[in-house]
Amino acid sequence: xxxxxxxxxxxxxxxxxxxxxxxxxxxxxxxxxxxxxxxxxxxxxxxxxxxxxxxxxxxxxxxxxxxxxxxxxxxxxxxxxxxxxxxxxxxxxxxxxxxxxxxxxxxxxxxxxxxxxxxxxxxxxxxxxxxxxxxxxxxxxxxxxxxxxxxxxxxxxxxxxxxxxxxxxxxxxxxxxxxxxxxxxxxxxxxxxxxxxxxxxxxxxxxxxxxxxxxxxxxxxxxxxxxxxxxxxxxxxxxxxxxxxxxxxxxxxxxxxxxxxxxxxxxxxxxxxxxxxxxxxxxxxxxxxxxxxxxxxxxxxxxxxxxxxxxxxxxxxxxxxxxxxxxxxxxxxxxxxxxxxxxxxxxxxxxxxxxxxxxxxxxxxxxxxxxxxxxxxxxxxxxxxxxxxxxxxxxxxxxxxxxxxxxxxxxxxxxxxxxxxxxxxxxxxxxxxxxxxxxxxxxxxxxxxxxxxxxxxxxxxxxxxxxxxxxxxxxxxxxxxxxxxxxxxxxxxxxxxxxxxxxxxxxxxxxxxxxxxxxxxxxxxxxxxxxxxxxxxxxxxxxxxxxxxxxxxxxxxxxxxxxxxxxxxxxxx
Amino acid sequence: xxxxxxxxxxxxxxxxxxxxxxxxxxxxxxxxxxxxxxxxxxxxxxxxxxxxxxxxxxxxxxxxxxxxxxxxxxxxxxxxxxxxxxxxxxxxxxxxxxxxxxxxxxxxxxxxxxxxxxxxxxxxxxxxx
Numbered sequence: 069x070x071x072x073x074x075x076x077x078x079x080x081x082x083x084x085x086x087x088x089x090x091x092x093x094x095x096x097x098x099x100x101x102x103x104x105x106x107x108x109x110x111x112x113x114x115x116x117x118x119x120x121x122x123x124x125x126x127x128x129x130x131x132x133x134x135x136x137x138x139x140x141x142x143x144x145x146x147x148x149x150x151x152x153x154x155x156x157x158x159x160x161x162x163x164x165x166x167x168x169x170x171x172x173x174x175x176x177x178x179x180x181x182x183x184x185x186x187x188x189x190x191x192x193x194x195x196x197x198x199x200x201x202x203x204x205x206x207x208x209x210x211x212x213x214x215x216x217x218x219x220x221x222x223x224x225x226x227x228x229x230x231x232x233x234x235x236x237x238x239x240x241x242x243x244x245x246x247x248x249x250x251x252x253x254x255x256x257x258x259x260x261x262x263x264x265x266x267x268x269x270x271x272x273x274x275x276x277x278x279x280x281x282x283x284x285x286x287x288x289x290x291x292x293x294x295x296x297x298x299x300x301x302x303x304x305x306x307x308x309x310x311x312x313x314x315x316x317x318x319x320x321x322x323x324x325x326x327x328x329x330x331x332x333x334x335x336x337x338x339x340x341x342x343x344x345x346x347x348x349x350x351x352x353x354x355x356x357x358x359x360x361x362x363x364x365x366x367x368x369x370x371x372x373x374x375x376x377x378x379x380x381x382x383x384x385x386x387x388x389x390x391x392x393x394x395x396x397x398x399x400x401x402x403x404x405x406x407x408x409x410x411x412x413x414x415x416x417x418x419x420x421x422x423x424x425x426x427x428x429x430x431x432x433x434x435x436x437x438x439x440x441x442x443x444x445x446x447x448x449x450x451x452x453x454x455x456x457x458x459x460x461x462x463x464x465x466x467x468x469x470x471x472x473x474x475x476x477x478x479x480x481x482x483x484x485x486x487x488x489x490x491x492x493x494x495x496x497x498x499x500x501x502x503x504x505x506x507x508x509x510x511x512x513x514x515x516x517x518x519x520x521x522x523x524x525x526x527x528x529x530x531x532x533x534x535x536x537x538x539x540x541x542x543x544x545x546x547x548x549x550x551x552x553x554x555x556x557x558x559x560x561x562x563x564x565x566x567x568x569x570x571x572x573x574x575x576x577x578x579x580x581x582x583x584x585x586x587x588x589x590x591x592x593x594x595x596x597x598x599x600x601x602x603x604x605x606x607x608x609x610x611x612x613x614x615x616x617x618x619x620x621x622x623x624x625x626x627x628x629x630x631x632x633x634x635x636x637x638x639x640x641x
Numbered sequence: 642x643x644x645x646x647x648x649x650x651x652x653x654x655x656x657x658x659x660x661x662x663x664x665x666x667x668x669x670x671x672x673x674x675x676x677x678x679x680x681x682x683x684x685x686x687x688x689x690x691x692x693x694x695x696x697x698x699x700x701x702x703x704x705x706x707x708x709x710x711x712x713x714x715x716x717x718x719x720x721x722x723x724x725x726x727x728x729x730x731x732x733x734x735x736x737x738x739x740x741x742x743x744x745x746x747x748x749x750x751x752x753x754x755x756x757x758x759x760x761x762x763x764x765x766x767x768x769x770x
Contacts, residue, residue, distance in 0.1 A: 199726070199729040199730055200728075200729050200732070201729060202728055202729055202753050203729075203753045203754060203755050203756070250755055251753075251754065251755040253753075253755055253756065253757055253760075254755045254756075254757055430760065431759075432759055432760075432762070432763035437770070438763075438766070438767040438770050
């Protein structure tokens, strides 16, 4: 530690830090647009410039290392005017459709302009005309709103290892695009939506289906059934001003009913079902020499990633459909029969923290007789929008339980919302299925937390199983490359596309920092700690579903409805 | 013995036309290609398509709509897909799913360009099922 001076005050700095890190720790706010926590600085936007005594010009604080004795000023007239000019220039070419913009109310650029006192248009720049890309079922790109900060490009390349988008051309002609400037729909984009989460404007947003769902809700001929994913209840409260980690489970169920949904089911139910099927599949593979290690298949971004970048690992993917698609399949079969309904009269809606789920529900293999298992997927953000349009305030409603038969869940199923949760749920059930006993302590600390890569060796009876958990596809790629190079001690691998898992999915409320993500994660752990039912195999309705309809795990009916196949995919790279 | 299904594909962009035709031929369909509204109008007088895939903006901004009306008038049972970039280009949503549009747009579905091969294959199969 050494001392520096900032705005006339002595503060402590650490060797190796950037000026920005030191100032932020000392509580001095320096605005940035392009800065991304945990990545090397790119120095693109220049918003974070500061004055350093003895330096000729202004210094970008995000990329300049702090050194002993530095005298820094962050709010001189020159610094403030420079920031203002940068924003003026960004706005000179920006569409003025804020009222209709997808980011109305939470636009970083608008906030930056307000925070820096920009209240007039200084420069009237020539508008760049570029068409929107609406081809993808998950993500919409609007290049006219792009301010070229590069965060989406870095997220896609450095965190996710996909590189579906990059800068094209140079200087004032530069823009962000896909390979050959074709639509995202035919690109290598895996639909994770992490680019949306870092975009400061609405240059990237989700493909919305709120209108379609509202139309279905207004149709008296349709029964509209909704399922909600484990990670949604611990994040949607943020959309209504509550602190991260507030659990709105029962309130959200009640609000969905007030909005007009005929049945409300919990996707955690089919997370429990997934454990039964996936656990059986793993045992079957071990006993019959099937492809190992086996990868989980809950995360549709990860599935597309394997299909296009690692097709040699397709046989290693679990054949289980994701919990969303399992729920969709049993809604349009078992539930339809039970209610004596034509499946075509059921509109199956799913509330997910994820944009890739929109792509997943469109996959041709996810349905029967051209009836899709899931008709529309709304993100957490879209659900909040639907509640507002429908005039429903979940905060003011008394909690209600979900509907039977797919409302009962274990807290193990709820843990699917955090990275490591699938594995923790699987280990709890596998232990019981193989030893006949319950684990003394259900919590598995090694599988918890925000670390991108976690490993565990489990001794179950005579069998020692190597388990790995990775979140973000950059982490998945590292592990797959190790396996390709001969690593053989891992048998079962949980992969979540988004860093930290679904709690940080591309459909979650925008603007959450690491602490907010941790709070969502801890909320799931808290639910698990307090729950009376903590293992998937004891979910009574899952057992009844097998008795009354499916038969047994991996049985004929399960294969038909709950399993699928994946295949090599050709995309524009 | 079942007859091979005939699909009419109309697009003024020859690359797009060939691309769609290639996807459909690989599935075993007979493909009738027409490069624009005029060729499309001639084609429907000589062959009855089992399904038609039409671009929207060709010789005129509404070429696809006009052709769609003509096809539905002659062959009401023939499903029609509008395969278009109109929403990207104009910002106007002509999807038959949107309220109001279904009353005058005679197409069965609208797909936004570019389309994934499996997406197109699935919609074609669904509409002819």
